[in-house]
Amino acid sequence: MRSQDHDRLFLSPPHLGRHELNYVHKAIEDNWVAPAGPNIAGFEADICQATGVAHCVALTSGTAAIHLGLILLGVEPGDEVLCPSFTFVATANPIRYLGATPVFVDSEADTWNMCPHRLREAITDRISRGKKPKALLLVHLYGMPARLPELLAIAAEYNLPVLEDAAEALGSRFNGQPLGSFGTVGVFSFNGNKILTTSGGGALVTNDAALAQRARFLATQAKDEAPHYQHSEVGYNYRLSNILAGIGRGQMELLDERVKRRREIFAWYQEHLANLPGLTVALDPELLGSRANRWLTTLLLDPAATAATPETLRQHLETRNIESRPLWKPLHLQPLFATAPMYGGEICADLFARGLCLPSGTALTEADLHRVAEAVREAL
Numbered sequence: 190m191r192s193q194d195h196d197r198l199f200l201s202p203p204h205l206g207r208h209e210l211n212y213v214h215k216a217i218e219d220n221w222v223a224p225a226g227p228n229i230a231g232f233e234a235d236i237c238q239a240t241g242v243a244h245c246v247a248l249t250s251g252t253a254a255i256h257l258g259l260i261l262l263g264v265e266p267g268d269e270v271l272c273p274s275f276t277f278v279a280t281a282n283p284i285r286y287l288g289a290t291p292v293f294v295d296s297e298a299d300t301w302n303m304c305p306h307r308l309r310e311a312i313t314d315r316i317s318r319g320k321k322p323k324a325l326l327l328v329h330l331y332g333m334p335a336r337l338p339e340l341l342a343i344a345a346e347y348n349l350p351v352l353e354d355a356a357e358a359l360g361s362r363f364n365g366q367p368l369g370s371f372g373t374v375g376v377f378s379f380n381g382n383k384i385l386t387t388s389g390g391g392a393l394v395t396n397d398a399a400l401a402q403r404a405r406f407l408a409t410q411a412k413d414e415a416p417h418y419q420h421s422e423v424g425y426n427y428r429l430s431n432i433l434a435g436i437g438r439g440q441m442e443l444l445d446e447r448v449k450r451r452r453e454i455f456a457w458y459q460e461h462l463a464n465l466p467g468l469t470v471a472l473d474p475e476l477l478g479s480r481a482n483r484w485l486t487t488l489l490l491d492p493a494a495t496a497a498t499p500e501t502l503r504q505h506l507e508t509r510n511i512e513s514r515p516l517w518k519p520l521h522l523q524p525l526f527a528t529a530p531m532y533g534g535e536i537c538a539d540l541f542a543r544g545l546c547l548p549s550g551t552a553l554t555e556a557d558l559h560r561v562a563e564a565v566r567e568a569l
């Protein structure tokens with residue numbers, strides 16, 4: 190960390206403890222530093238246990254996991270994949286890696302995630318134009334569960350396999366069931382800014398043993414059974430290293446604690462930023478049955494009640510050496526996806542125009558939180 194950063198409050202920095210070092214030490218002592226070794230199997234077992242899914246494949250990133258997940262669901266060049274517009278670009282980039290096209294769907298106001306009505310509209314319209322979408326990619330943004338009962342019912346009705354991008358939602362639950370375990374394939378990220386991190390890393394989970402086996406095969410250069418190097422298919426170098434998996438094992442021991450702390454931070458902001466005109470700490474209340482990990486605490490400003498905008502607020506926080514960030518800019522508004530089909534768009538565009546993410550890292554102290562709240566109050 191640079192010296193002038195000593196009092197900077199970051200959005201969601203890595204939070205490591207002592208647990209990780211034991212696993213990393215052992216990996217180096219035992220010379221298990223390649224993308225094979227006991228930490229990988231251990232990390233995968235930890236993820237299976239935490240999510241209730243039968244099989245896990247540890248990978249180099251969440252993006253790699255989405256890429257392989259789409260391949261497992263049969264996405265090929267020319268296919269269309271349904272995807273929320275309101276998400277990080279890493280959700281949709283792998284659709285393009287495969288030469289397929291994202292079909293974007295607007296959010297709904299209660300969860301900020303994919304709107305079931307717009308999803309149905311998108312599917313029926315794509316079919317009427319002559320092509321049924323190949324798969325449904327769902328996202329639980331900021332750890333908030335999407336409207337799963339409605340969305341999964343529509344997927345079942347149209348026989349669409351579901352890839353669940355739970356990169357931001359490790360530890361979130363819906364009706365008690367961990368997110369990432371609802372789709373045919375689920376994906377987690379262990380990037381540096383996520384609730385748990387391996388510095389960089391990801392995981393793919395599925396209850397289908399054959400799909401998990403195929404993911405492992407594709408992630409290790411698609412080597413055929415042979416004593417020499419024999420290949421019949423394009424493969425990838427996507428397997429996580431045993432050292433990083435060691436960090437992951439140490440982090441997984443902390444999952445419940447980290448979720449608890451993120452939820453406390455959310456509740457703290459809610460209490461201490463209440464009664465500010467035009468400001469809402471969102472989303473509250475949680476939908477019936479959902480328990481969000483509150484990866485990031487987010488707020489919405491109401492332009493009818495305050496002159497402050499997310500950008501004036503962000504700039505003011507910056508003068509206090511506090512990092513904040515606008516909500517994800519919808520993908521249908523990105524130059525990269527200018528020509529992709531989009532269904533609706535007003536809801537996610539409005540969220541982007543009015544929202545901001547606050548520092549939410551689990552290492553924040555009570556004094557840090559007061560500093561953020563004070564700066565927010567000044568700006569309003």
Ligand SMILES: *Cc1c(COP(=O)(O)O)cnc(C)c1O
Nearest residue numbers: 250251252277279280356378380
């Ligand atoms: C972080 C993230 C990803 C990608 O994960 P990486 O591990 O950074 O590749 C994908 N989708 C969403 C919604 C994310 O937030």
